[in-house]
Amino acid sequence: MDLTGLLGPSRPLPVQVRPVGGESTGSFVRRLGRANGLNLASFLERVGQGEASQDPEQVEKYPQYTEMKMNVAGRTYLSVLSGLEVGLLQWALPSLADDLLLPGRGPAMWQWPWEAEGGHLVPWCTLCGHRRQVGERVWLMSADGWQLCGRHLRWTDDSRSTDPEAVSVAALPECVAAHQGRLRLQSRFKAAGDELFADACQVMYRWWRYAPDTLVWVQRAWAAGLEARSARAVPLVVFPEAVKLAWLMLRFEQAGLRTPQDRGRWLVRVQHQADLWDVDFAAGKAALLQWLERHSSPAATDGEATMAGRRWLPLAERHNRIASRAGSLEQRSCMPAA
Numbered sequence: 001m002d003l004t005g006l007l008g009p010s011r012p013l014p015v016q017v018r019p020v021g022g023e024s025t026g027s028f029v030r031r032l033g034r035a036n037g038l039n040l041a042s043f044l045e046r047v048g049q050g051e052a053s054q055d056p057e058q059v060e061k062y063p064q065y066t067e068m069k070m071n072v073a074g075r076t077y078l079s080v081l082s083g084l085e086v087g088l089l090q091w092a093l094p095s096l097a098d099d100l101l102l103p104g105r106g107p108a109m110w111q112w113p114w115e116a117e118g119g120h121l122v123p124w125c126t127l128c129g130h131r132r133q134v135g136e137r138v139w140l141m142s143a144d145g146w147q148l149c150g151r152h153l154r155w156t157d158d159s160r161s162t163d164p165e166a167v168s169v170a171a172l173p174e175c176v177a178a179h180q181g182r183l184r185l186q187s188r189f190k191a192a193g194d195e196l197f198a199d200a201c202q203v204m205y206r207w208w209r210y211a212p213d214t215l216v217w218v219q220r221a222w223a224a225g226l227e228a229r230s231a232r233a234v235p236l237v238v239f240p241e242a243v244k245l246a247w248l249m250l251r252f253e254q255a256g257l258r259t260p261q262d263r264g265r266w267l268v269r270v271q272h273q274a275d276l277w278d279v280d281f282a283a284g285k286a287a288l289l290q291w292l293e294r295h296s297s298p299a300a301t302d303g304e305a306t307m308a309g310r311r312w313l314p315l316a317e318r319h320n321r322i323a324s325r326a327g328s329l330e331q332r333s334c335m336p337a338a
Contacts, residue, residue, distance in 0.1 A: 008077055008080070009077055013035075015035040017032045019084070020140070023092060023093055023124070024139045025069075025070065025078075025096060026062055026066070026068035027138050027139035028082075029043055029044075039056050040062065042056075044059070047070070047110060048071075048074040048109050048110050049109055049110070064137075065121070065160075067113070067119075067141060068110055068111070069095065069101070069113065070109070073106070075089065095141055100118065118328060120142050120144065120328060121139045122139070122147045122156055124140050127149070127154065128149060128152065143332070145328075146235050148176075148179045150176070150180070153170045155175075155236055159231075167224045168225075172224060174240040175239050175240060178243040185243070191325050192253070192315055196253070197246040199249060200245040200246035200249060201242045201329055202330070204284070205238065205337075206286075206338040207238070207279070208237070211280050213228075214283075215278065216277065217233075218237075220236065240277075241277055241279060244273065244277075252266050254313065263296070267288060290335065293318075294318045294319055294322065295319055295334075297316055298314075299315055299316060
């Protein structure tokens with residue numbers, strides 16, 4: 001009987017692996033195990049106790065479908081085996097944050113929930129992997145269901161499809177520009193930028209659902225090699241409009257003017273933009289009205305939060321009651337999932 005899982009490891013494994021920033025815990029432990037000649041089922045015996053399939057081949061597939069969760073002791077075991085400080089593991093592997101650990105201070109435990117919680121498992125760009133001399137597939141724990149690599153102009157998502165495994169956006173300069181615009185939004189406005197982008201995405205997904213044959217979206221899907229009406233295509237084809245809408249939402253929040261007349265003027269501004277985008281405004285109006293309703297009252301602020309600065313912007317009160325500051329794209333929005 002192997003007592004390692006009960007007594008805990010005493011030294012690092014012979015071959016060490018560096019985590020990728022944002023990597024899922026499950027992806028990292030599988031890579032660490034493989035580097036040392038261990039399949040995932042065998043490696044799990046070294047980081048505590050839990051329940052998994054009796055079929056090692058099925059266990060090997062876990063990291064692409066769900067995220068591994070650990071308690072404090074399990075994280076300590078992983079720190080020893082990987083030869084990395086707990087703080088470095090937490091920085092690289094988001095699911096090892098204190099508030100995401102399994103409860104309890106008892107013996108080392110791990111779980112593989114039915115679905116990943118608080119985000120999506122998205123493949124890391126393989127060209128980035130080659131550049132870092134990582135030869136196998138890495139799964140990121142992403143708040144979004146997709147990632148755009150600005151270096152290699154590749155879009156990966158949580159569809160787990162290999163046809164194609166990654167989508168080139170080299171023929172879609174507007175998507176590359178949107179990626180840069182989103183990064184500016186996040187850099188300048190932090191949590192508020194993240195949440196408004198999440199709101200804009202939910203609005204645009206509903207917009208697409210009512211007008212999926214919009215020419216600009218169909219053409220983008222074709223340029224990316226995707227079926228125009230496929231669920232996989234939606235986040236990519238509406239990405240440029242989602243980023244632009246997020247900036248328009250930001251301006252509405254910054255202005256702080258929320259009377260019916262102010263909201264009407266903002267809608268006219270969005271309609272003008274929709275005309276420039278060649279997108280039917282009527283198809284998205286209901287979602288836009290719902291967003292305005294949820295942003296109709298200013299945020300309740302304390303004495304220290306009286307000004308909306310460049311890096312801190314208090315969003316509407318009802319938005320704050322519904323949206324989460326962390327988690328998946330859907331959780332960070334005050335809008336219902338499309």
